Amino acid sequence: MKLVRFGEPGAEKPGLIDGDGTLRDLSGEIADIIGATLDDDTLARLRGLDPASLPAVSGDPRIGPCVGSIGKFLCIGLNYSDHAAETGAKIPDHPILFFKANSAVVGPNDTVSMPRGSTHTDWEVELGVVIGKTAKYVSEADALDHVAGYCVINDVSERHFQSQLSGQWTKGKSCDTFGPTGPWLVTRDEVPDPQNLDMWLDVNGERRQTGNTKTMIFTVAQIIEHLSGLMTLHPGDVISTGTPPGVALGMENPVYLKVGDRMDVWIEGLGQQTQTVAEDA
Template sequence: MKLLRYGPEGAEKPGMIDAGGTLRDLSDHVADITGDTIDDATLARLRALDPTSLPAVEGTPRIGPCVGNIGKFLCIGLNYSDHAAETGAAIPEHPILFFKANSAIVGPNDDVMMPRGSTHTDWEVELGVVIGKRAKYVSAADALDHVAGYCIVNDVSERHFQTQLTGQWTKGKSCDTFGPTGPWLVTRDEVGDPQTLDMALDVNGTRMQTGNTSTMIFTVAQIIEHLSALFTLHPGDVITTGTPPGVGMGIKPEPVFLKEGDVMELTIAGLGQQRQKVGQDA
């Protein structure tokens, strides 16, 4: 299933994309797509519905983040060997963890706004993992049973804030609008193996990133095993799992960063597409 949330910011409704690509309203069946409604039992109930019996949504409404009331927004850094190489970083021994502030989360096609003083805002297409069942001390063998589904995340990053403003990466990762998420939450049964997904990102129509989740250093299952040994993962938590090569900071001979008016377009196989225009905070 492809589940999503549509409508004005803060007033999104739950929806489903049917086999023909039509957006269907789920409001009569769930209040929202959140950690409270993405457990296996609820997903099975929604899967049993005849999508053609659901009201079709007219027009082209705004698409919101595919999960509402996200709990923890967890991010894994330097998780692709070829991306680590382009940044000159060593291959990590364990998953590198940082957090994005939840106030960074926006819809997949909402504008990305560079904060005041930004000169090094960068792009990162990433596979997002949405937890559907509580996970504590979970083995890699069982980890994917705790996943509700997957989505696209753009881990937008202000590199100067990230590396030069003394402190943790969170400073450059958590600016408002720096976490476009969606368009859909694609349930794990439809995705299958999360380590075989092609992914790409274009800026102004030029391909910048091309990759496949098969080149992750730590797989989705290994990440869940590692994190769940440190703290409990709850339904509605989102883990974004790292980016392939082609980010702006890695371009030679000179890095390239985003500017006002640029357009980013992101795709991951089976998970849809994002499109954001870059603006500038006043």
């Protein structure tokens, strides 16, 4: 099941994409796609609906972030062996954790704003994991049972802010619009193996990133086990699980994003994002 939120920012409605690719309105069934509606019982009820019985959405509405009212936005750094190699980083012994501010979250096709003073804004296609059931001290074996579904995330990053402004990575990860999320939340029953998904990112039509989640250092299940041993994960929390090689930071002669650039971002079975970079207001 592909769940989606559509409409203007702050006024999104819940929907689903049917087998023919038609957007259907779910607002008669649930108020929104948020933590409170991501439990297994609610998802099972929605899965049992006949999509043809739901109103088709006309026109071409904006697609919002696929999860509303995100609780925690947790991110894992240096989690692909081939990405660590391109940046010359040591393989970590445990998942590297940082947070992205929720105010960075935007829809998958919304404009990405270049922060004032930015010279090193970079791209990162990442697999997003959305928690659907409270997780505390869960085992690796049981971890995926706590997942509602998966989505595409572009972990946009300002590298100078990240590494040169003192403090933690969060400074370079949390600028407004630096968290495009969606287009769909694909429920876990449609993603039998999150450790074998192809992923790509293009800049201005040129392929920059090509990867597969099989090169993750820490799997989705291992990440959930680790994080749930540190803090309780709640429904609606989002985990961004790291990026494969091909970021600007890893280039011999880095070429970072500039105003007017276009990013196209895909993960197998999870949909596509497209963002244009604009100057921040």
